[in-house]
Amino acid sequence: MEYSTLITLREGDICKVARIQAGTTATMRLYEMGFNTGARVQVLKNDRGPIIVGLGGHKVALGRGLAEKMLVARSK
Amino acid sequence: MSMTIALAGNPNSGKTTLFNALTGSNQHVGNWPGVTVERKEGQTRYGNQVYRVVDLPGTYSLGAFSEDEVVAREFIVSGNPDVVINVVDATNIERNLYLTTQLLEMGTKVVVALNMVDEAESREIHVDEKALAQRLGVPVIRTVASRRKGIDELMEAAIAVARVPLNGHVQLSYGESIDKRIEVLKGFLQGGDFRYPSSWLALKLLEGDSYAKKFVFENSNLRDLEEFSRFWDEVAVHEEEFQLEIVDSRYKFVGDITKDVVRRPGVAVETTTDKVDRVLTHKYWGMPIFAAIMFAIFQLTFAVGQDLLGEWMAVAIDYVGGALEGFLVGVNAPAWLIDFIGNGMVAGVGAVVEFVPLIVILYLLMGLLEDSGYMARAAYVMDNTMRAVGLQGKTFISMIVGFGCNVPGVMATRTLENKKDRMIAILINPFMSCGAKIPIYLVFIAAFFPSYGGLVLFSVYALGVAVAFLMGKIFSKTLFKGETSHFIMELPPYRKPTLSNVVRNMWDNVSGFLARAGTIILAVVSLLWVLAVLPLGVEPYGSASILGRIGQFIAPIFEPAGFGTWQAAVGLFSGIAAKEAVVATLGMVYAGVEAGTELVAAIREVFTPLTAVSFMVMTLLYTPCAATLGTIKKETGSAKWTLFSAFYSFGIAWVLSVLVFQVGRVLGFS
Numbered sequence: 001m002e003y004s005t006l007i008t009l010r011e012g013d014i015c016k017v018a019r020i021q022a023g024t025t026a027t028m029r030l031y032e033m034g035f036n037t038g039a040r041v042q043v044l045k046n047d048r049g050p051i052i053v054g055l056g057g058h059k060v061a062l063g064r065g066l067a068e069k070m071l072v073a074r075s076k
Numbered sequence: 077m078s079m080t081i082a083l084a085g086n087p088n089s090g091k092t093t094l095f096n097a098l099t100g101s102n103q104h105v106g107n108w109p110g111v112t113v114e115r116k117e118g119q120t121r122y123g124n125q126v127y128r129v130v131d132l133p134g135t136y137s138l139g140a141f142s143e144d145e146v147v148a149r150e151f152i153v154s155g156n157p158d159v160v161i162n163v164v165d166a167t168n169i170e171r172n173l174y175l176t177t178q179l180l181e182m183g184t185k186v187v188v189a190l191n192m193v194d195e196a197e198s199r200e201i202h203v204d205e206k207a208l209a210q211r212l213g214v215p216v217i218r219t220v221a222s223r224r225k226g227i228d229e230l231m232e233a234a235i236a237v238a239r240v241p242l243n244g245h246v247q248l249s250y251g252e253s254i255d256k257r258i259e260v261l262k263g264f265l266q267g268g269d270f271r272y273p274s275s276w277l278a279l280k281l282l283e284g285d286s287y288a289k290k291f292v293f294e295n296s297n298l299r300d301l302e303e304f305s306r307f308w309d310e311v312a313v314h315e316e317e318f319q320l321e322i323v324d325s326r327y328k329f330v331g332d333i334t335k336d337v338v339r340r341p342g343v344a345v346e347t348t349t350d351k352v353d354r355v356l357t358h359k360y361w362g363m364p365i366f367a368a369i370m371f372a373i374f375q376l377t378f379a380v381g382q383d384l385l386g387e388w389m390a391v392a393i394d395y396v397g398g399a400l401e402g403f404l405v406g407v408n409a410p411a412w413l414i415d416f417i418g419n420g421m422v423a424g425v426g427a428v429v430e431f432v433p434l435i436v437i438l439y440l441l442m443g444l445l446e447d448s449g450y451m452a453r454a455a456y457v458m459d460n461t462m463r464a465v466g467l468q469g470k471t472f473i474s475m476i477v478g479f480g481c482n483v484p485g486v487m488a489t490r491t492l493e494n495k496k497d498r499m500i501a502i503l504i505n506p507f508m509s510c511g512a513k514i515p516i517y518l519v520f521i522a523a524f525f526p527s528y529g530g531l532v533l534f535s536v537y538a539l540g541v542a543v544a545f546l547m548g549k550i551f552s553k554t555l556f557k558g559e560t561s562h563f564i565m566e567l568p569p570y571r572k573p574t575l576s577n578v579v580r581n582m583w584d585n586v587s588g589f590l591a592r593a594g595t596i597i598l599a600v601v602s603l604l605w606v607l608a609v610l611p612l613g614v615e616p617y618g619s620a621s622i623l624g625r626i627g628q629f630i631a632p633i634f635e636p637a638g639f640g641t642w643q644a645a646v647g648l649f650s651g652i653a654a655k656e657a658v659v660a661t662l663g664m665v666y667a668g669v670e671a672g673t674e675l676v677a678a679i680r681e682v683f684t685p686l687t688a689v690s691f692m693v694m695t696l697l698y699t700p701c702a703a704t705l706g707t708i709k710k711e712t713g714s715a716k717w718t719l720f721s722a723f724y725s726f727g728i729a730w731v732l733s734v735l736v737f738q739v740g741r742v743l744g745f746s
Contacts, residue, residue: 024316025141025493026562031323032137033564034171039327044350048359049460050469050563056170057201057340059349061456063468063563 006062006070007051009043015072016040022069030070033060041072079238080128081120084152084179085163086172087134088568090191092116094163094221095131098231102580104484106446109134109566110473110491113144115151122231130157133490136171138178139285143490143498152184153287159185159238161230163221166196166203167569169338173212173330180212180246183273187234188216189226195569200341207337213246222574245273250325254318257282257311264304265292283322284315349449349569356450362457369450373441374537375530381434382518382529389430397422412609415616420605420664421598427663427675428593428656431515435589438511439582442480446581447573451476452565459563465545466552468492469563471501475544478508479537480585482704485510486711494561500551502708503721504544506700509537511585512592512655516695519659520688523679540696543728592654600650600657601664608665617665637694637730638687638737648694654701686745690737697729 003018017039020027034055035041045052050061062070083091087109096103099118104111116131132151133144140149152160162179164172169190179186190205209216215233219226249255261278272291280288311318356365401418445451451473459469470492478485482505489501509517517536521529552560607623614620619628619642627642630649634640643665651658659675666678683691699722700708709718 022562024319026564028139028319028323029136029141029493029564031320032139032174033566034174034327036327037320037324045353045357049357049362050456050565052353052357052456052567056168057199058168058171058569059353059567061452061459061469061563061565061567063459063463066562066564 003071003073005068006041006043006053006072007046007064007067009046009072009074011043011046013043013074014040015043015074017070018073019071020069021071022066026066026069030062030066035070040075078119078126078128079158079235080130080156081234081238082130082132082151082155082157082160083163084132084148084160084175085134085189085191086136086165086168086175088566089134089163089165089172090221091134091163092131094161094189094191094219094227095129097221097224097227099129102584103131104581104584105577106451106581107449107568107571108446108451108473109568110144110470110488111446113147113487113490115147120231122228122235125235127231127235130155135175137175138182139283140287142493147490149287152179153182157184159187159234161189161234162186163189163191166190166193166218167199167201169201169203170327170330170334173334174326176212177246177248177326177329180214181248181279182276183242183245185237185242186212186214187230187237188212188214189219189221189230190216191219191221193218194220194223194225199347202339204337204339208333211333211337245276247275248325248329250279250322254279254282254321254325257318260307264307279322282311282315282318284319347569352570353453353567356453357456362453363461366454366457369445370537371530371534373438373445374534376441377434377438378529378533381437385433385437389433393422393426393430397426415609416602416605419617420601420608423675424601424605424660424664425593425598427519427659428515428597429590431518432586432589434518435511435514436582436586438514439480439585440578442476443578443581444573447571447577449568449570452567455565456567461545462548463560463563465549466560467500467545467548468497468560470565471497471548474501474505475508475541478505478510481510481512481588482506482508482700483707486704486707489711492561494559496552496556496558497561499712499717500548500556502711503551503717503724504547506704506721506725507540507544507547507697509540509696510655511589512701513658513695515656515659516651517692519662519675519679520683520692522676523683524685524688536692536696539693543697543732547728589656592656596654597656597660600653601660604646604650604661604664623665633730634694634733636738637690637733638741639683639691639694641682643682644691648698651695652699652701654703655695658695684746686737686740689740690733693736694729694733697725697732699723699726699729 009015017035017037020030042054044054050063051067052059052061083095085091092103092105092112098120101118103116112133118129120127120129132148135145135148138149140146160179162176176188190203205216205218217226217230217233219230258275258278261281262274265274265277277288277292397418401414404414404417455469455472458472462469462472474485474488477488485505485508486502489498492498492501517533521532525532604623608621609616610622618624623646624642627646630645631640631642634645647658647661650661663675666675705718705722708721
């Protein structure tokens with residue numbers, strides 16, 4: 001399985017969360033918001049400013065710094 | 077004692093809408109996460125009984141990362157609610173059930189309100205609530221809180237659950253290594269006097285939960301302390317690992333359930349929200365659009381509130397004032413009373429009330445923005461800019477709230493997870509020009525810039541934002557160094573604003589404005605009137621009165637800014653009680669009964685366009701009002717920072733207004 005950070009993905013890409021390395025607090029927060037291991041995430045916007053992803057039918061904006069610390073597995 | 081029903085759920089799942097529907101309250105609701113940051117209480121009648129209902133801030137988990145979540149967690153964990161109504165957003169059920177799982181682990185009595193089922197159905201998300209209820213072991217009631225659907229059934233279920241004792245609670249498996257340790261911990265915990273199931277406490281300890289740790293270490297007579305601490309040391313090494321494993325286990329539990337009870341379309345269809353977001357969050361247009369929206373709001377506020385309705389209001393106040401005076405003269409009232417009513421009360425309070433139409437319009441427009449879902453986008457669009465000055469996008473929401481009033485603005489900072497971010501956000505919030513300052517600008521606009529009302533108003537607000545950014549930058553480089561927290565924010569779907577919400581939010585602010593006019597402003601004006609006519613024998617409202625002398629004492633401070641008159645000094649000073657008092661005071665000391673036009677005419681005589689600008693800059697930025705300072709004290713818990721806020725903002729205001737005046741003069745303005 002190829003891992004990359006969320007920030008490197010492009011609009012439309014779908015991936016699964018593999019590992020988050022953003023410090024205990026931010027990691028827990030993301031985990032509890034549904035970015036847990038295996039969660040299916042779709043990149044909706046990734047150009048400038050926070051990245052917007054779709055998660056369980058809802059949109060979440062994540063700071064770019066955070067998206068750099070999310071390891072994901074691309075699924076297509 | 078009556079039963080207590082607590083409302084808990086994820087942010088923006090509709091708890092406050094449900095609370096309003098249950099209790100007939102008029103609490104502020106909006107379509108963005110983090111509207112409610114405080115515990116709100118109300119009552120509801122069902123059958124012949126009265127029940128206490130507690131609305132809690134939204135939270136994703138019981139982990140409590142920010143202050144508002146702590147409020148929710150504290151109440152759920154130690155507030156002893158008889159039953160918790162867990163409001164679950166049916167359109168986002170997986171994540172919402174995470175909190176539900178945590179509630180069940182704790183052994184809380186829970187009823188699930190499956191809310192916004194209409195929206196879910198329209199997105200073709202179908203939830204089999206009977207199956208869900210069976211799997212969770214608690215009642216699940218379909219509701220549409222905004223249309224009061226399912227409210228009775230919900231109450232019935234909640235009461236039924238609260239009445240019977242709980243029989244057992246959900247037991248998840250967290251994987252072998254954790255389950256094993258839970259058992260060991262349970263052994264240590266036995267015999268303690270605990271309100272919570274020991275398996276829950278054990279789980280929380282493994283999760284590193286600070287509340288549970290404190291509770292256990294303070295309340296228990298842990299067995300075999302020595303052995304326990306050895307065990308605990310070993311656990312501590314794996315804490316982070318355990319945390320994540322436990323979260324995963326909960327999501328697995330949720331996933332297993334939703335797999336069977338939720339049907340959703342295979343391919344996500346592009347929603348209207350997606351299309352709108354394409355434009356509103358665009359990488360280049362996002363910011364200009366935001367600025368344009370704000371600008372349009374001020375233009376519209378002016379066009380409708382002032383040009384269309386303002387005139388009538390002035391006429392009405394003149395009429396009331398004239399009639400009152402006529403009546404008092406008719407009944408041979410003493411001269412001092414006529415003077416107090418006419419020149420004190422009507423001129424002072426009237427000068428404030430005159431601007432109600434404008435404030436109504438402004439808040440209606442802001443309400444539309446709030447209810448539509450745009451607020452979260454504004455935070456998103458601003459994140460880059462905010463980051464450049466050492467803040468983050470979420471801070472911007474507290475700033476927009478501050479446009480209404482700095483008291484809720486300061487409280488809105490509770491959603492910021494990081495202490496440093498929060499302190500800065502609190503200290504810069506008063507630079508957001510609040511509704512109470514509007515009358516001040518309007519008087520000066522009417523006197524000097526009548527054709528550019530919207531533009532001037534927008535510029536004043538923009539200057540406030542700019543100063544806030546600048547101070548944010550300075551604070552994050554000096555007093556509050558450290559990492560800016562990450563931006564994580566849910567972008568709720570756009571919704572058509574509902575009239576009742578928009579009107580309610582407007583009334584929230586306007587009624588406060590009117591109430592202040594009738595209480596604190598009236599009190600300030602009365603006090604100042606007494607000071608303005610004493611000692612007996614001096615010319616009333618003259619420089620020899622007590623008020624005049626106080627003003628003259630302060631006035632030299634403002635000399636370099638161009639408005640060193642005792643009237644301006646007194647006005648600014650009284651504005652610390654409440655910002656409306658600035659205009660009320662000016663109205664009283666400059667004008668008589670016909671407050672509106674006469675005050676404007678008087679201002680035109682004693683100020684110049686340049687000093688008007690410098691005075692507006694001063695009022696925009698100087699010391700926050702008493703209510704805001706009180707809130708800062710409460711939220712920071714520090715008298716030192718409260719005093720700091722009062723003085724540094726005065727310093728900034730003074731420097732900038734002096735700068736405006738001196739530079740303006742050099743450039744040849746007058």
